[in-house]
Amino acid sequence: MSADDKKGKKEIIREKMIERQGEAKVVRKIVLIVAIILLISAAAVIGGGYFYINSALKPVDPDNDKPKQVEIPIGSSVTGIGNILEENGIIKDGRVFKYYVKFKNEAGFMAGEYELKPSMNMKEILDSLKTGKVMEEMAFKITIPEGKQLEQIAGIIAEKTDKKPEDVLKKLNDKAFIESLMAEYPELLTKEILAENIKYPLEGYLFPATYPFYKEDPTIEEIVKVMLDKTSSVVKEYHEDMEKRKYTPHKLLTMASLIEEEATEKVDRDQIASVFYNRIDTGMPLQTDPTVLYAHGEHKSRVLYKDLEIDSPYNTYKYPGLTPGPISNAGVSSIEAALVPAETEYLYFLATSTGEVLFSKTLEEHNQKKAQHITNN
Structure with a gap:
């Protein structure tokens, strides 16, 4: 190979290296630009999210003091309450309400007919729901503490309703009554509660909470359904976690009880x-x-x-x-x-x-x- 040929090849290699370096610079510029765009976008999303949440926690209309009648049904979940408040124009976003309640570890909301205003802030709304400032006067309430067993719950119901504990317990274990409840709550009350070794079918299914009643003499059926509504709403909140563990409501409530x-x-x-x-x-x-x-x-x-x-x-x-x-x-x-x-x-x-x-x-x-x-x- 002549000296001229060697020189020509070197020139070609040099030109290709310069070309590659140029391409690399372009690629780096593109990557840098994309990175900047992504950072700006992320900042915008975070900033926008912050301002949105901050706005959602403020009153819907600070100047509107006209009360609205809002019904919170017995057994409503936090998600359900948030949706009801949003639909009635009391809050801006039910999802923000849900996460705010969980973040603040709020609980103890009571069912009933409320008078709420669009001018109320989040704290005022939560306080109203917790103190039970409702339109209809409560006749009485039943409080079921955590860790109580069905025999004890039967005694609590009996004390509040002037019934005999043994009669309440008998009703809670009546096969026809249990089967009617299973038909009404198929996702919660499955055939597992009627297994051969089960002592009491409804054991663990009457959720610990305070239940207000607006009738002087509700039936045992009505009282139990109020409690099952609450249990059902609580269990539904954990549907995704239950699926991950392949848990039925029965298995979940069994482990939780232990x-x-x-x-x-x-x-x-x-x-x-x-x-x-x-x-x-x-x-x-x-x-x-x-x-x-x-x-x-x-x-x-x-x-x-x-x-x-x-x-x-x-x-x-x-x-x-x-x-x-x-x-x-x-x-x-x-x-x-x-x-x-x-x-x-x-x-x-x-x-x-x-x-x-x-x-x-x-x-x-x-x-x-x-x-x-x-x-x-």
């Missing part, structure tokens, strides 16, 4: 849930004392070794996995723990006399804590 019965005010329920799930995953029985007491049908402060011998599918010392059904009514915090447990390696927990719950990874560690906090008490 968590509810073991929880104290000083413990995070999601950690108790983690122990139950870890035990199930490793094939260990749950061995939770409240299930033994439920099997015996009695309440007492301490479970004895002889109590553990009862042959019942509700006895989680003898039978692995969950109980056939709920053993009490669980609140929202226990339901959420059942769906989103903490990620731990704990296999044991121990409740002390002060209400503190101690968690352990091994049996040896658990026994040490038991000797220190229980045996010596």
Whole structure:
């Protein structure tokens, strides 16, 4: 190859390198421009979202004090209440209302006929819904605390309605009544509640809450349906989480009830849930004392070794996995723990006399804590 040919090739290579460098510069400019555009767009979206949410939390019309009659049906979910308020022009956006309520951890909204104004701010609206400032005067209310069992709930209903507890309980377990409820609430009350080993079909399904009644003498059927409406609305809020875990309402309420019965005010329920799930995953029985007491049908402060011998599918010392059904009514915090447990390696927990719950990874560690906090008490 001659010197001229070599020189020509070098020139060609040099020209191509210059061309590639030019292309690279163009590409870098394009990438930079696109990145700037994306950043500006993101900033615009975030800024726009902030201003939108801020605007949605303000009164619809600060100058409009004309009251509107707004009905909040019994059993309405937060989503449902938000939609009703938006449709009536009391708030600007039902979705913003929903997330605001969850962010503020607000609860305890009461059903009824309200007089609300477009000039009201979000706090005034929430306060009205929580204090029950309704047009129609309430005849009485029934409060069902968390962790109550069906026999106890029957007693509460009886006390408020001048009925005998045994008559209320009999109605709550009447087969024809149960089947009529199953037809009315097919997504909530499935055939699982009529399984052979179920003690009470409606156990765990009467949601803990305060229920206002505007009639002096509602029937047991009417009272139960109000409570089932509430349970149904709560369970629907967690539909997506239930699908992820492949949970039916029955299985969810069963797990939640076990968590509810073991929880104290000083413990995070999601950690108790983690122990139950870890035990199930490793094939260990749950061995939770409240299930033994439920099997015996009695309440007492301490479970004895002889109590553990009862042959019942509700006895989680003898039978692995969950109980056939709920053993009490669980609140929202226990339901959420059942769906989103903490990620731990704990296999044991121990409740002390002060209400503190101690968690352990091994049996040896658990026994040490038991000797220190229980045996010596």
